Amino acid sequence: MTRIMDFFAKLAGDPAAFCFQLAGLCLLVGVASLILVPLIATGMIVAGGVLSYLAMRLSRGQFITSEAI
DSSP states (O other): OHHHHHHHHHHSSSHHHHHHHHHHHHHHHHHHTTTTOHHHHHHHHHHHHHHHHHHHHHHTTOSOOTTTO
16 A cells, blocks of 8 residues: 555655546546446546545545655
8 A cells, every 4th residue: 555655646746636636537537428438437437536535535644654654
């Protein structure tokens, strides 16, 4: 789990903000392709929901990163 958090921290200074942006992108692509490809759209909407949940947990500091250890 710490490797995933370190990866997000390297991509953006604030991993929670990065997750929120990625979740927004997933939701946008999911809703936009809902008419064309329903299976892909459903997957993107679910991924956006999971990423937004992860971002909320990250913004509250409920994950322990390697810097805290």
